[in-house]
Amino acid sequence: MAAQDFAAKAERFIIGVMSGTSADGVDAALVAVRGSGEQLSWRLLRHETLQYSLKVRDLILGCAEGGRGDAAAICRLNVLLGELFARAAAHVAAKAGIALEGVDLIGSHGQTIQHLPAPVSITGINVRGSLQLGEPAVIAERTGITTVAQFRARDLAAGGQGSPLHSYVDFLIFRNRARGRLVLNLGGIASLTAIPASAPAERVIGFDTGPGNLVIDGLVSRLTSGREAFDHGGRYARRGTISQALLQSLLRHPYLQAPPPKSCGREEFGLPFLERILKENASVSPYDLIATATRFTADSIAVACRSFVLPHNVYEEAIVSGGGARNDYLMEQLRAAIPELSIKESDEYGLPAHAKEAVAIAILANETMLGMANNLPAATGASRPVVLGSITAGHRSR
């Protein structure tokens, strides 16, 4: 669909496709969107999750942190993930009873396999990058739908962290005249958007607080020999006791005290971090390890709030989304760690916690297609607002 036809439609059907740092599967959300920017309105028509097979997950993790990802592996994984994302998009449309011809746009985040926002000088040039796989040309060719992808690269090019991407969307859909709100997304990585009451976009804060489910998932996977990928409802953590010694040690991670803007990934909290915990705490029981990692996750968010957010403005409530919102034990620990906030799941605001990131990508894609800047420099640290993403034409491009 050409940009001018897209802009002319009163309501647009957009599929957001998201696969997070957890690398457990693909979320696809079909969203009806009207308007743009602060006039944007949306309704979720359908959300579906397709799990990755163990083989695909292994290929992703091999490229992301296993050192098994050479150029050929990455070239092929990029195409393979494009095919899977196209299937996820077709699946959510079918489940919604809407033909692909009736979908106006796809936004695809892609699978992050590297997030390297810290500058490295190569031949005198400062290089900062983030690499997402999932070839948009494959998505556009298989579905016939114009596809927006590669959202993070432009924010990084403009000096930002390329993260959190969804702070802009959090601002659009959760800002409130009377109440200061924190929006917490508990994906593999946890990120926070802080929106003071009546604040304009320039006063919104956003950053990654540290691990979301990444460390918990990693422990569960390791301690069940890969049979389970996450702690269903927090039941393993609940059987354990928090090790204060380990907790205090984890809380000394330098990322927690670094001032925003900041972002992180598996580079900080992935396999090497996990292996150090396991090695240095061989005497701690598996359940205790999981309980402690869960409390660490909650506390790292609390540290972020106390150090960088709560002193500067009044916030009444925190709205939690992402897979971590389904971990009751984590939610309890979060409420215990930040008792001054009313902590709710995003479901109570009409947005299922698990669908949040896919909905956000659909909304970001809407803005890109309309030529609207859709990063939030106050959150990402970019030097200016930019239009994120690249556009790959569908079959009806003229």
Place this chain on the structure above:
Amino acid sequence: MAAQDFAAKAERFIIGVMSGTSADGVDAALVAVRGSGEQLSWRLLRHETLQYSLKVRDLILGCAEGGRGDAAAICRLNVLLGELFARAAAHVAAKAGIALEGVDLIGSHGQTIQHLPAPVSITGINVRGSLQLGEPAVIAERTGITTVAQFRARDLAAGGQGSPLHSYVDFLIFRNRARGRLVLNLGGIASLTAIPASAPAERVIGFDTGPGNLVIDGLVSRLTSGREAFDHGGRYARRGTISQALLQSLLRHPYLQAPPPKSCGREEFGLPFLERILKENASVSPYDLIATATRFTADSIAVACRSFVLPHNVYEEAIVSGGGARNDYLMEQLRAAIPELSIKESDEYGLPAHAKEAVAIAILANETMLGMANNLPAATGASRPVVLGSITAGHRSR
């Protein structure tokens, strides 16, 4: 620049940025383009080449075939090359005396680090890919100019080889009512477009014939311990004698007899191929090796013409472009190998041989921006015409 503004302009200034399989540097061409498709006309305003530093070339080759390219290295190289491509674009505009604000579009091919058109089944999905680096978001952010990139992925997604890309452009600019023409591009890889007199696009043939300068360059680099990157004017080859035994052995490479559509890269004719030649021919003098590799290059093109092109139509002339056109010895060998054709450099047709590929990328970008299909299925083997590439917005996107 928004698509409708672009389309409304009578003449558009477009920069094409090309870095080929040789990985020796970046070519940038500033082209004034009018119209599109068979109504397209163009004039070259300026062409510039920026050599890669040895360090950058080493990083590219390390990712492409040295096995030194993990995800982090590829993530960073993608950004680094984006910066260099942006500089190349700014450089050619400055040399032409045109402000970046006056340039309407950039087309960037990117640096190929993998070309894997042969299908591999992964989890039951056939995967075929080609990986080009040089982040378009960096190019668009640094220059402010809307940037089209990632041309090959869509043709591959549509079942094509993703190559030769420029056959479509060859057809637009070299087709002739009275004369059948071959267009040969001697880059790292040699590719051929065969355009019968008065032929429509559907009757054009195109494919990669095998090595262009890749094997010759590799030998020169190895035999001068990296001090020289190519055989200037063919002077080293001219000092040698062709080894018929080695030549016949090289001509048995299975790629040469495989029927088109076909494409190749360093995967077939890169380092492992080079090392086998050196190992198995330790008694052959360096000059003789270079002379033989040059004749092999010419003969592999002749084999392609005799096997797949000349029997099917009448062709009077061959128009040669690419760095190989500057190798007088190679041109002599080519004339000797295919005496029935009148072989000329593209310079005689108003297109400097060295600027050809960058001009082609500028023209492809023009078509993408207008929503015009710009692959040539007869050449690439794609199932249908598709719009190649992704569009990343410049600073004036609305």
